[in-house]
Amino acid sequence: MGAGFRASMNWLHTWAGVVVGAVLFAIFWMGTLSVFDREIDRWMMPETRLAPVAEPASLDRIREVAQALAGDAPSLFISLPTERQPVLGIGFRKDGEFVSRNVDPATATLLPERGTLGGTGFIFPFHFSLNIKLWSIGYWLVGLAAMAMLALLVSGVIVHVKIFADFFTLRTDKKAPRVALDLHNVTGVLGLPFHFMITLSGLIIFVLVYFPNAWQGTFPDRAGYFKEAFGSYSRPKANQPGDPMSLDALSAEAVRLWGGGTPLYLRLWHTGDANAVVEFRRSYEDRVTMNTDTLYLDAATGAVLSRQTQQPIMTAQRFLSGLHFIQFRHWTLRWIYFALGLSGCVLIATGFLFWLESRRKRHEKQGLKGLGVVEGLTIGATTGIILATLSFFIANKLLPPGMAERQSYEAWAFYLLWAAGFAHGWIRRGQAWAEQSWAIAAAALCAPVLNALITGDHLARSLSKGQWAVAGMDLALLALAAIAALTARKLQRRPATTSRAMPGRAQGSTRGSTREGRQHA
Amino acid sequence: MADIASSPPRWQPAALLVLRLLAVIVGGYYLTAALVSLGAAGMAGIGLPGSEAVVLAAMLGFLVYLGLLIWGFAERRMRLLCLVFLGGPLLAQGLLYLQAGG
Structure with a gap:
């Protein structure tokens, strides 16, 4: 288990990261947002921004409301309001489709149709299935990516010998590859227990999806196993x-x-x-x-x-x-999960950046084309998906209420922008980073403004009314706008590093980066 | 650290790399799945309730698969690799078949 083993792990870490990094970023980004999926629901479904009620309407009254809507459906589903979800939900099967509606718990009256999938209907299932339902491909892709993440964590620890020193190392004054690597190490090492736990537990949730035949040696048939379990x-x-x-x-x-x-x-x-x-x-x-x-x-x-x-x-x-799933009530922990989820996003993005920056000069010299492909992939996978998410939020505010198939248009707003993010990344290469950062800043500023204009719940009002979900979402969007604008400004001041830049200007001295570049070559 | 660059893994031929990827990822999964079924049967055999044994074996399966992935990308003896990842699932499935029959 000498240098040969570490070289193998280095190879595994590099290439597994490049191949599944884009999917991993999507899973981590959507998972991080899912920490606040119900709060996103409140922002996207203004009709559900209800004050919590001390004495909800009687269940018998709710049953009447549901029955009137469901007719002779074989079963009725009623979910009760919680702190994070101040509405009652009713659901039933009608003509083969599951219908669900929100009910005001104070008055037992039906709320208007949602017209949106919201955080719980789009972002949350995207996190574990990429919203690909065909043959459960989405689950298997996510499962494979999760196994790759575990392998990346193990190989990453093996590759980095100076794990304790890396803990305290972040040299922002150094050249780009070094900063990317330091940030990759800090988020990777500091977040290691979380990243391992969250990935393994994510797989364990779907234990019977990923090992569908585990009962084979123990029970005569699947039904027997399910009955006992x-x-x-x-x-x-x-x-x-x-x-x-x-x-x-x-x-x-x-x-x-x-x-x-x-x-x-x-x-x-x-x-x-x-x-x-x-x-x-x-x-x-x-x-x-x-x-x-x-x-x-x-x-x-x-x-x-x-x-x-x-x-x-x-x-x-x-x-x-x-x-x-963090369905327990604990706001401090919920925010810590959110922060650690974001650190996972940084971990994946900086891994890509280090791969790119440590190769750029050498690839240019050798005339290799692969760098552009990976750079476009990275841009679309990171800034592209953030932009797509914002487009989903903006579409939610701009599409007229009551429009037919409204939720599909919202989803389309996401997918089209995401595809555009990749295309833009491949065409504009290095410049795309700053351009997409500006676009994120503009979109993230636009979303709370639209929320204020269309729903009337501007920050002063949502804060004074105790609408923490709405206020929190607006504030998070504004924070994102500020971070994206700062990033874009900083990127534009940096000397250009793409192949289109003048050869002499690219990256200046790389004395500090050649060693790491060789390690990861 | 410097000798890492001078000793790259000898998987340069693309065909060998594809064979390794398939063997380790696909073969490794089938081997793990078969081991999970066998492990569950074994644990049920020594007195654990059946449904509990199945869940325990399947949860451990992810760690077994992780171990196989790491080993599969570190092992240089291609023949041993093929033996484990192609022969292993067959053997384990065979045992499972015998166990179910007997």
């Missing part, structure tokens, strides 16, 4: 009209059975039938472990039909999932 309950319809108990009384019974635990959502099976069942899923707001505690109550009598809890190892799996 998750044990859902169902019973056939009686085909006779039933006399259901009050949902509020059933909910109180669930709380009593859980010793004070509150429900997160409920599902009504066979509504109106004598064999109707109400399923209660326990909230995990107060703990890391995302329990799967489920109660099935007889809708007519309130008798417990089935009660599920998890066994120890499954609880460990739910704990690791909870570490990743």
Whole structure:
């Protein structure tokens, strides 16, 4: 395990990074935003910016509202409001499609159709599936990228011998490759426990997606395994009209059975039938472990039909999932996750930058073309996706409410801008960095202005009304605008480093960078 | 550190590199998946509840796969590599088949 092993790890780190870096950045960027997905929802769905209510409308009233909309749907879904999501949700299947609507918990009235996928419907699923549904390709790509991330972390630690010294090293006065490498090392080493934990736990969430046949040697069939592991309950319809108990009384019974635990959502099976069942899923707001505690109550009598809890190892799996999902109430930790997620983005971007800057001179001398391809890829993958995200937010404000297929146009605004970000990166090369940074600054400034103009919730108002989600999103956008503008200015003052620049001007002395360049060649 | 540059990995031929990538990434996955199924059966065999054994084995599977990936890109003996990543999944699947039958 001498130099040969380290050389192999160096090769693995370099090329795995270049090949999957773009996908990894997208996953980390979307994951970082997903930390605040419900807050993004509030910003994107102004009709849901409701003040929290102390006494929400009765569940029986909500059932009537849902029933009126759902007709004879086989099951109804009701999610209860939380601190981060002040609306009730109802859902059901109609003509093969899942319909979901928001309900004002104070008045039990339907809110207008969302017309947007929002943070929870677009950004969050993008994080784990790239929103590619065909043959679950998205899941597998994300899984492969996550395994590559773990391999990158391990090989990165092996490559960097001076790991302790790297901890304290950030030389901003040095040339670009050195700064990129220092920043890569600082975020990589400082964030190592987080990056390893978040990547591994992300894989563990989908343990049965990635190892779909793990039951093969233990159970005769998949259904047998699922029954033991998750044990859902169902019973056939009686085909006779039933006399259901009050949902509020059933909910109180669930709380009593859980010793004070509150429900997160409920599902009504066979509504109106004598064999109707109400399923209660326990909230995990107060703990890391995302329990799967489920109660099935007889809708007519309130008798417990089935009660599920998890066994120890499954609880460990739910704990690791909870570490990743952060559905618990803890604002400090939520911000720390956000900051560490951003540090992951910096880690990936600086890895790319170091690859580019340490090769630029040599590749120019040898007339190699690969650098331009990777530079365009890096630009589209980093500044491009940030710009695309902002275009998604701006489209959300500019598209008229009530427009048909409104959410698809929002998604298109994202994908078109993202594609344009890559194209621009490949065409403009080095100049694209500053140009896209200016575009980010302008777009990030534009979004809160549009929010103020269209919804009326400008910063002074959202702050004074305690609309922290809306104010936080506006402030984050303004901070992004400031950072992007500063970056763009700094980039434009720097001597040009592209192949189009005069050969003599490119990068000046590279005495400090040749050593690292050789290491990573 | 300086000798790293002077001893590049000898995987220059593209065909060998493609073979390695396929063997390690695809073969490594199939080997891991088979080991997960076998491991779950083994743990269930010594008394762990079946569904618990499956989850534990599958969670450990990610670390096993990670180990195989690292080794697969460091190992220079191509024959050993092919033996493990092509023969391994076949052997493990065979064992699984026997175990399920018996």
